[in-house]
Amino acid sequence: xxxxxxxxxxxxxxxxxxxxxxxxxxxxxxxxxxxxxxxxxxxxxxxxxxxxxxxxxxxxxxxxxxxxxxxxxxxxxxxxxxxxxxxxxxxxxxxxxxxxxxxxxxxxxxxxxxxxxxxxxxxxxxxxxxxxxxxxxxxxxxxxxxxxxxxxxxxxxxxxxxxxxxxxxxxx
Numbered sequence: 550x551x552x553x554x555x556x557x558x559x560x561x562x563x564x565x566x567x568x569x570x571x572x573x574x575x576x577x578x579x580x581x582x583x584x585x586x587x588x589x590x591x592x593x594x595x596x597x598x599x600x601x602x603x604x605x606x607x608x609x610x611x612x613x614x615x616x617x618x619x620x621x622x623x624x625x626x627x628x629x630x631x632x633x634x635x636x637x638x639x640x641x642x643x644x645x646x647x648x649x650x651x652x653x654x655x656x657x658x659x660x661x662x663x664x665x666x667x668x669x670x671x672x673x674x675x676x677x678x679x680x681x682x683x684x685x686x687x688x689x690x691x692x693x694x695x696x697x698x699x700x701x702x703x704x705x706x707x708x709x710x711x712x713x714x715x716x717x718x719x720x721x
Contacts, residue, residue: 550609550718551602552577555623556689557614558585563690567613570693574715588619592626604632609718613689617641624650635674637717639710640685641665653717655710657695658682675701677713 552575556564564582579602583591595601602608608627612620617638624634625648635651638644643665646652654676656662662678679688679697688695692710699706699713701720708716 550575550577551579551606552581552718553602553608553610553620554580554582555588555610555612555616555620556582556584557612557616559614559686559689563686564613566690567692570691570711571611571714573693574711575718577718585615585619588623591619591623595623595627595632596630602632604630606633608632608634609637610634611637611639611714612641613639614641614685617644617646621646621650635717637714640688653677653713655688655692655713657685657688659698675699675713675717677708677710679710 554564554568610620610624620636621644624636627634628650637653637655638646639655640657640661642661651674653674656665656678659678659680659682662676677697677699679695683695688710692714695710696707697710699708701716
C-alpha cells in the first residue's frame with residue numbers, strides 16, 4: 550500500500566499523534582508525510598523523484614483540513630497523468646470536490662458532515678462523522694477515540710474514526 554499523508558496548518562505533534570494511531574492499525578509498504586507548506590513542490594516531486602509513489606499502484610491519500618485543499622488538485626493531476634488514487638478527506642470543511650476522484654469523508658461532528666457532504670457518484674464511497682462531536686484538532690490527533698457513525702457501501706454502523714480509515718485503506 551502506498552500512503553500519502555497531507556496535513557493542514559497545525560502543530561506537527563498532532564500529525565505525529567495521528568500517525569501513531571494509524572500505524573497501530575495498518576502498515577503501509579510506502580508512507581510519505583507532506584506538510585501543507587510543501588504543497589507547491591508536491592507535484593514535481595510526485596512526477597520526478599525516485600522515492601515518489603508509483604503511478605501503476607493505488608495511491609491512497611489521507612488529508613486533513615487545509616491539507617484537503619492542497620491534496621485535491623494534486624490528485625486530479627496525478628489521475629490525469631495515469632495514476633490511480635483515492636482520497637480520505639478529514640474535516641475538509643466545505644471544500645468542493647468535483648471530478649471523478651474516489652473520496653471518503655470524515656467529519657468531526659454531524660452538522661459539519663450534513664453541511665459539507667454533497668453525494669455524487671464519485672463521492673458516495675463512504676463517510677464517517679463523530680457522534681458525539683469532537684474538536685476539529687482532536688479528530689486528527691486522536692482518531693482512535695473519536696467514535697461515531699461510519700458508512701461504507703451498504704453498511705452503516707458505529708465505529709471509531711481510525712476503524713473507518715483502516716476499513717477504507719484495506720478495501721478493494
